[in-house]
Amino acid sequence: MGLRSPAVDPRRAVPSVDRVVDALSAAPGERLPPAILTQCARDAVDAARAAAGLGAPVDVEAVIADATARSTRLARGLLRRVINATGVIVHTNLGRSPIGSDTFDSARGVATGYSNLEYQLETGDRGSRHAHAGALLARACGAEAGIVVNNNAAAVLLALGALARGREVVVSRGELVEIGGGFRVPEIMAESGCRLVEVGTTNRTRIDDYREQLRMDTALLLKVHASNYRMIGFTESTPVAQLASLGPPVMVDAGSGLLDDTTPWLPHRPAWLHDEPGVRQALDAGAAVVTFSGDKLLGGPQAGIVVGQAELIATIARHPLARAVRADKVTLAELQHVALAYLDGDATTLPLWRMATTPTDTLRSRAAAMAASVPQARVIDIESVVGGGSLPGFTIPSIGVATEVGSVERMLANLRDADVVARAADGCVVADLRTVHPDDDARLGAMLRSARAEP
Numbered sequence: 222m223g224l225r226s227p228a229v230d231p232r233r234a235v236p237s238v239d240r241v242v243d244a245l246s247a248a249p250g251e252r253l254p255p256a257i258l259t260q261c262a263r264d265a266v267d268a269a270r271a272a273a274g275l276g277a278p279v280d281v282e283a284v285i286a287d288a289t290a291r292s293t294r295l296a297r298g299l300l301r302r303v304i305n306a307t308g309v310i311v312h313t314n315l316g317r318s319p320i321g322s323d324t325f326d327s328a329r330g331v332a333t334g335y336s337n338l339e340y341q342l343e344t345g346d347r348g349s350r351h352a353h354a355g356a357l358l359a360r361a362c363g364a365e366a367g368i369v370v371n372n373n374a375a376a377v378l379l380a381l382g383a384l385a386r387g388r389e390v391v392v393s394r395g396e397l398v399e400i401g402g403g404f405r406v407p408e409i410m411a412e413s414g415c416r417l418v419e420v421g422t423t424n425r426t427r428i429d430d431y432r433e434q435l436r437m438d439t440a441l442l443l444k445v446h447a448s449n450y451r452m453i454g455f456t457e458s459t460p461v462a463q464l465a466s467l468g469p470p471v472m473v474d475a476g477s478g479l480l481d482d483t484t485p486w487l488p489h490r491p492a493w494l495h496d497e498p499g500v501r502q503a504l505d506a507g508a509a510v511v512t513f514s515g516d517k518l519l520g521g522p523q524a525g526i527v528v529g530q531a532e533l534i535a536t537i538a539r540h541p542l543a544r545a546v547r548a549d550k551v552t553l554a555e556l557q558h559v560a561l562a563y564l565d566g567d568a569t570t571l572p573l574w575r576m577a578t579t580p581t582d583t584l585r586s587r588a589a590a591m592a593a594s595v596p597q598a599r600v601i602d603i604e605s606v607v608g609g610g611s612l613p614g615f616t617i618p619s620i621g622v623a624t625e626v627g628s629v630e631r632m633l634a635n636l637r638d639a640d641v642v643a644r645a646a647d648g649c650v651v652a653d654l655r656t657v658h659p660d661d662d663a664r665l666g667a668m669l670r671s672a673r674a675e676p
């Protein structure tokens with residue numbers, strides 16, 4: 222009678238965490254901190270141990286491959302640069318407006334050292350961070366004063382909280398909109414502590430609708446740019462100039478941040494801007510305060526800007542929330558550079574306006590050069606959009622490289638693996654060159670070639 226060997230626990234064949242970490246550290250590719258590699262190794266080892274406990278065979282290479290897949294997924298998820306070949310210029314998911322490298326360089330000195338952020342070099346006294354970009358942006362749109370905060374949602378919240386807390390704010394039912402990712406006008410108003418008074422109907426609101434709701438307690442008349450939707454047909458809204466004649470201060474949430482609808486910073490006003498309202502025009506029509514985003518049609522960093530009457534801006538700046546939503550020095554330095562470009566009368570140095578106004582002929586020759594190097598590719602006429610909830614339904618003529626391929630979905634996934642975001646149209650993969658920096662053309666061409674060939 223032979224001795225039966227004691228049953229060997231299959232879990233003992235699972236490699237140690239250290240062994241897997243060593244394999245991960247030796248692998249080529251992006252370096253992640255040891256603590257993260259250890260976590261990936263531990264997760265893979267735990268999973269293998271659990272499977273072995275249920276009787277699955279243990280394969281050391283498979284455990285290492287699982288840990289590698291986990292760390293690769295983590296590394297891929299790190300914030301990184303991508304090529305935007307979607308043709309959506311202010312692409313919220315891809316970071317809205319790119320910052321120009323000269324704008325970034327001008328902020329570098331401020332960001333990497335100390336600065337006169339809140340210090341007056343002339344007197345040695347304490348200064349205000351609103352004296353820089355806020356004041357320059359106010360000047361660029363003809364306002365008395367301005368203040369910069371975290372984003373436009375914060376700007377609206379702060380302005381309402383500071384100017385209308387506990388009092389009534391009258392707004393048209395046609396303007397109680399939701400702007401992407403959870404900015405709902407009625408909810409922001411509730412958070413700010415003011416009382417919403419709805420007037421008119423979804424499609425028509427007249428000046429008498431506002432007039433009938435005026436009370437001693439009316440703090441503001443609010444006008445919200447619908448931004449991301451457009452009503453056509455039997456519609457009527459009350460212009461700022463008429464609202465301003467009613468008495469209470471008028472606050473305008475302009476959204477996009479088009480500083481002046483005559484675009485004096487461009488050689489010609491682009492037709493695709495249609496009737497997008499300008500901040501300057503709202504002020505000229507009598508708005509007391511106007512809020513807008515820094516990273517939509519202004520072409521700057523994420524920020525919210527409030528411009529208007531000096532007294533109201535001072536009230537806003539004093540409110541406790543102003544401290545909670547204030548902009549940091551890097552944003553302020555970048556916005557200062559952007560404001561100076563507008564004041565200089567040439568905003569084509571900003572990537573947003575450069576991309577938006579590149580002639581289709583220029584795009585066509587770039588596309589022709591690119592298409593020549595990609596099998597089954599051709600140059601096509603397409604339409605770009607501004608995006609970011611601006612100018613819905615309006616497009617900018619553009620040029621793309623369309624590639625015919627067996628599986629469009631597969632090729633788009635291959636491109637994403639190479640940090641390229643393109644779009645599908647008419648059974649092709651389309652790269653819209655309007656949103657691609659010319660410096661990236663060679664890389665994009667190479668990626669289209671390899672993403673098309675890969676299974």
Ligand SMILES: *Cc1c(COP(=O)(O)O)cnc(C)c1O
Nearest residue numbers: 372373374400446448476477514
């Ligand atoms: C985009 C937009 C907002 C939100 O601005 P953020 O800068 O994204 O916070 C608010 N109101 C209007 C009208 C907008 O278009």
